[in-house]
Amino acid sequence: MTEADLSVDLAGIALKNPLVLASGTAGYGLEMASLIDVSRLGAIILKSVTEEPCSGNAEPRIWETTGGLLNSIGLENIGMDALAQEVLPRLSDLGVPLFASIAGETVRAFARLAARLESAGVLSALEVNISCPNVEKGGMQFGSDTGATTAVVMAVHENTGLPLFAKLSAAHAEIARIAEAAAQAGAAGLSLINTIPGMAIDPATRRPRLGAISGGLSGPAIKPIALKAVWDCYSATGLPIIGGGGIFDEYDVVEFMLAGATAVSVGTSTFQDPDRPLEILEGLPVALERAGASSPRELVGAMKI
């Protein structure tokens, strides 16, 4: 069988296919690489990193819901210096474009993160996480305000030559306005969507299921929300979009691309099957054909209305 050309151009970054491992569910890529051939993927977005190491939230941190997963990890990570010095050099052999995801508590912290990580030399792009629901400082408070979004994206843009993707939250009705602000401030693209704030309670003990009381919901349950966010932001900005939220199979990929995504991120589904992204990749040519397309590129934003 000849391999179909599934390549896409994501804001000038050549991806061999649109399938990207989402931030947070693939760690720093090395563990996944011991289970699946990650070189077959379009890209990997590394777990969000902060300036200093971060120990995250109290346990329990995860709770399964119908069609979804609540998490309150709280950005536990090794910090930017350890990532840049100890981990990134080991990732260059993975044979796949790497995006770092940065999460600062302040505008200046975002700028320092961008500069520090770019200097490591192995990254293709940065995802600017201004939408994590699980941290008190930074996180969603940046991404819920056009002014703060502008400030963060400009600061990162001025401190790196890497293309940057603003990761936004669909928990705000005005996500398209936030996306416009990111575009005007220099974002090369958007990454949509982060988890949606949510919670669960144990009726027997009356206690929250998560140690942090609330968390972020991911998985198939949030797919319709993610699709609308992609469509709204694509319509408003035309920026290249990494779309994700509940992608489970190759037909979900087609839906996200029709809504305006150029690439798609698979996260929670990798918990059910670590090789799900590769299964999706194998099924994608047939899904494209059924959608009447001969390449992924034809589908981007091609929803008929």
Added chain:
Amino acid sequence: MAEAPSATKGILCTGTLLDREEVAGGIHLLEFSLRALQGVLPLMPRPGQFYQVKCGDGPEHMLRRPLSAHGTDGTDDEVRIQFLVEVVGWGTGRLCTLEPGESVSLLGPLGNGFAIGKGDGKNLLVAGGIGIAPLYFLAREMEKSSIKYDMLAGFKSGDRYYRPLDDLSGGVEVYTEDGTAGELGVVSAAVPGYLERGYDAVYTCGPEAMMLSVAEKCDGAVVTCQVSLDSRMACGIGVCRGCVKEGTGGRRLCICTDGPVFDSHEVLWRDGTSASISNNI
């Protein structure tokens, strides 16, 4: 204490169910035959290691369930794994309706497993409820190596009593909370009396409050205590940080890759009221 084994990198493989039997009330013994997906024969598990078991194919349930290995044997071209599964929710319920010939995806063996002391030492195994699953496996492995052990096993009631315990060659004493089998009482209460007889190591698995109680009694008797922690898990391979628990000395214990077995002194215990974390999986 014997040197702790390090975690293995599990592989994805397909397990075909050979047999399933309800061996106690709501508790099923499942035996799978494993073949690798890419021609690599899976490792055989050590006692205390676990598998991430996929319970369904649809988008309704995204997480695998972490299950301790209960036993293993194998040949040059097949690995057999046993699991002892208590029906407590959707995932375990689904596993306990599988019929022979059906297959599930397994990721494992994962985690470190128990550090088994060598030589003439005498070991005490203390199990609470479904915590018997890895400790029965440990007892069987100790028998193979002619290591001496005794086991204390606690159950809610006699209908949960796990009959294969009768076949162990070590000393086994059973406790039930309602007295319907063995002695009346909780298993941890029997530990001090046993420790007076002189043991070199204690291994425990069960509800967290029970393990804390056992660990405290071991401290009093200056005996090392290995505890096998339970947690909800998403990835099972250390990437998602979902099963991280605060440890002593500011350490963060990632249960799936640093554990699930820890020296009791590594664990920062919560107070008893919030201790049981193995509900509704």
